[in-house]
Structure formats: C-alpha cells, structure tokens
Amino acid sequence: MLTGKEVASENKKRLVLGCGALVYDLLRLIKQNPSFSDKVNLQCLPAGWHNSPQLIAPGVEDYLSKNAHLYEEVYIAYADCGTGGALDRVINKYKAKRIEGAHCYEFFAGKDVFDRLSEEEIGTFYLTDYLVKNFNRIMIKGLGLDKHPELFEVYFEHYKKLVYLAQTENEQWNKDAEKYAKDFGFEYEYRLVGTGSLDSVFEEIDIQPLSS
Incomplete structure (x- = not known):
C-alpha cells in the first residue's frame, strides 16, 4: 500500500497505459527524452489482446478502477482497436485521453x-x-x-x-x-512510417521536444 508521500509523488506523474504491442516503441520514445521517466509511469496490458479486442475495454477499466486516482493525468496508448466504442466509454468515465484513430496501423501510418x-x-x-x-x-x-x-x-x-x-x-x-x-x-x-502519432501520449509535458 502506498504511503501519503508515495501517492503525492505518483500524482505528479502521468499514467500512460498502453498495449503491450507498443511497449518497445513507447520505451524508445522515453529513452529519446530521458526526463520523461521522471514525469511518466508507463504500464502495458497484454499484447495478446491485439487478437482479442473484446478484452481491451474491460482490462483498461479494471486497471484504471484501481489506479487512476493516483494520477492527475491518464493517457491510453490504444486507438479504438476494434472495441466498437467500448474503450471510449471507459476513457470518458475516467476523464482520460487516447490516441486518435481506429487502430495502431492508422496512427502509425497517419x-x-x-x-x-x-x-x-x-x-x-x-x-x-x-x-x-x-x-x-x-x-x-x-x-x-x-x-x-x-x-x-x-x-x-x-x-x-x-x-x-x-x-x-x-x-x-x-x-x-x-x-x-x-x-x-x-x-x-x-x-x-516511424511511430506516427504514438508520441501524442506525451503531449503537453513541459520538457524538450522529442528527438527525431
């Protein structure tokens, strides 16, 4: 269980909750801007859900129900990804944001x-x-x-x-x-195509621009 000091420390960070299939790309973006590590807590859900989109919204809901209160900002590193709007309903409930687009192919390519x-x-x-x-x-x-x-x-x-x-x-x-x-x-x-708009989960963080 987190202490009051630990909770306060977490609240200063942004939660980025993403698909496990994006973990290497997200880690690479963080590595390009080392100060992200002090401002972002990256957590990833099972990559296998790529083939089972019906699991995504309930999985995100479960994680956020237990952890969203620890953060002032929550960004979801998923597009809709075949959830048929179910993910957006969870995101709206927790006042989070997600990457625009229908799926990762769209936000990678543009x-x-x-x-x-x-x-x-x-x-x-x-x-x-x-x-x-x-x-x-x-x-x-x-x-x-x-x-x-x-x-x-x-x-x-x-x-x-x-x-x-x-x-x-x-x-x-x-x-x-x-x-x-x-x-x-x-x-x-x-x-x-590079990482496309994946870096939008780090938008508005007050640090140096992402490296190209």
Whole structure:
C-alpha cells in the first residue's frame, strides 16, 4: 500500500497505459527524452489482446478502477482497436485521453496515408515491427493456424496484399515480412512510417521536444 508521500509523488506523474504491442516503441520514445521517466509511469496490458479486442475495454477499466486516482493525468496508448466504442466509454468515465484513430496501423501510418493504402487495395493485411518480430506467436499460434491451417481461408479469404508499416529500419525484419507475405500468397509492400502519432501520449509535458 502506498504511503501519503508515495501517492503525492505518483500524482505528479502521468499514467500512460498502453498495449503491450507498443511497449518497445513507447520505451524508445522515453529513452529519446530521458526526463520523461521522471514525469511518466508507463504500464502495458497484454499484447495478446491485439487478437482479442473484446478484452481491451474491460482490462483498461479494471486497471484504471484501481489506479487512476493516483494520477492527475491518464493517457491510453490504444486507438479504438476494434472495441466498437467500448474503450471510449471507459476513457470518458475516467476523464482520460487516447490516441486518435481506429487502430495502431492508422496512427502509425497517419490517417491520410492509411486511407490511401486502404483505397488502393481493400484486401490489405498490415504488420508492425512488433507483429513481424512475434509473427509466429501472435499470428500463427495466436490465431490457431499452427493446429488448424484450414482456418487460413476463414481469416484471410479476402486479403491480397501485406503491408509492413515499419517503425524502425531493420533489414532482417523487412526480409521476414516479405517471406510471410510470400508464404501467405500476398503481394508485399514495405513502408517506413516511424511511430506516427504514438508520441501524442506525451503531449503537453513541459520538457524538450522529442528527438527525431
């Protein structure tokens, strides 16, 4: 249990509660601005919820119900992420903020770029750095394709293209993503987009600008 002094110390920080699939990108942004560590408490929820969006809003609600009172500011490092507005209802309840957009692909690429990509090929499947690095665990085992390969047609029947929205330049990850596209029978496109609007969870913190 926190003492009064510890509670007062926490209240001076901003809670950033995010998806575990974003943890490396969030940590990198904090590392670029070391003074963030004195002003932000970063907590991440299970990355596996990327495939189970119905768990996101209840999970955020559970965490905030126990911890939101410790902070003056709460930022949620999720977009809507398939919750159908349920996450926004939780966010409004706790007067928090979240990243704008429907999902991480949109806020990484930027709305205009993502809209153009979607218009070019409706049947597009997207990967990020995290999903490339954890492809077998999240996409193959997570979707049950290792045990039931026949599910591939159920999940990907209407997909024709794989776009890797890269946060960092990494030749091996690019090769891996291209291989996954080939294995799935998809066209492949690589786009280096960086972290996009992910850094909005650190907005209005009175310290030096984020490094580029």
